[in-house]
Amino acid sequence: MALIINELCVNCFACEPLCPNKAIYEAKPHFLINPDLCTECLGDHDAPQCAEICPIECAIEDEYGEVLNPPGSLTGIPLQALQALHEQSVLDKAAARS
């Protein structure tokens, strides 16, 4: 049971200091979660901390590939507008995994 940071991560550092298990580490090209350490925050917090603060929609997914913050859920930007901004990669990711 562990969460995954994918290639949409913008390396903003927000999640790293919050992890109760020090499972998150800086890596190239983007931050990663050590699956052996991640507990999805069970026992420490009501919600996984990395997914609670991450500002990038779809950058964090669970082990089934389901994104924790789907498109539009954080910014409120309508899906058509995201498409217009060439954010298709984000939408594809959300569609493929859900």
Next chain:
Amino acid sequence: MNVLPDHIMKKVQDHPCYSEDAHHYFARMHVAVAPACNIQCNYCNRKYDCANESRPGVVSELLTPVQAVKKTLAVAANIPQMSVLGVAGPGDPLANPERTFDTFRMLSEQAPDIKLCVSTNGLSLPDCVDELAKHNIDHVTITINCVDPEVGEKIYPWIFWQNRRIKGREAAEILIERQQKGLEMLIERGILVKVNSVMIPGVNDQHLAEVSRVVKSKGAFLHNVMPLISEPEHGTFYGLTGQRGPTQDELNDLQDACSGDMNMMRHCRQCRADAVGLLGEDRGDEFTLDKIENMEIDYAAAMVVRAELRADVIAELESKRAAKAAKQNVVSLVSLSSAPALRPVKMAVATSGGGVINQHFGHAKEFLVYEASAQGVRFLSHRKADQYCAGDTSCGDGESVLGMTIKALEGCEVVLCSKIGFEPWGMLETAGIQPNGEHAMEPIEDAIAAVYAEMQAAGKLLVQPAHQLKSA
């Protein structure tokens, strides 16, 4: 600035970002050490730097605290005018307390002659005030866009607070409460506080006069209203949902409405957060990471040079201020005797500094806007000629740049410059702006007063504009 209390005036008069005089002499720089943020604003997309705090689409070079200190020392040793270091992002400095305070701690030790400033959204501010008070903090800037959660929920989709992402009205309530508490705590400890607001038409434009009143009553020394930047290509909620930014006139009107209330920072340039140098210039290329890596810095020697330069500049500024004060008395005497029923006129000036009209129209990257009226001449604001043109390929041709410049001069009736080309002259006239190159090298205030007098003599200053009289 004349209504600021003396002790605050002392603190800001040599500050490159606040003092109209000082920014030609002193410089500031920013370092990007704080990537994380703890809130989301509708004018920001975290895939880029914050569009409203820095130049959109330009991603700052993220530095570790050690690199940031090295860079600061390198710049301060080579540009002795560099007096203020800001930590302003790309995220929120106080959402990255270790990185921000590591930087401050090292600089307090190694370069005690550099003042520090920090910008924040305020959410973590109350927790950081005591640590801030330990350093050589020049001032803290809080971005406060509202004091009413009903307005706030239209600006902030979420905050991260006590281990949870909180959305909606509750998020705005918490953020506002924390901002106000942080403001009060800083004032209690005698730390200068500046407030920034982003003006969002239809969202908080009507509300910002109230914000201005509240933050002033609590002791903020400046309230700086900045226009929303919301180009769709920046990928922000506002950009993608068609929320427009204010026109220059709307911005001026709001600044006028608030200026009765408190000191507004009229000459703010939404400078790039990682710019290096005097305001309006950027020497950042000289201080990239690989270049500073090999620099030998003798900071003790640099400190001596810096102290000498500072003393010289302050002496020069003081003598200029004295001369100006003497002149203002004369101007006000003259204006008292003139007829009061004249309408005010806005005029733009192209200058590269020194208080005189000395720049070619085509070379001006920004214009100073003054208002001439029966009461005299007063400075209103800076307008960027390239505000919407960040050098991307879409606006390379001269005609569209000129079009943007003319748009930036909206509301001005005259533009004073040292020289101007034939083609822009015609375009300006068509747009109802009279170019004027007759006052090259003259002091700005004198030239504007002279043009205003000419307009009066020509009967152009009747209370109603001429075209309305004709149609009546």
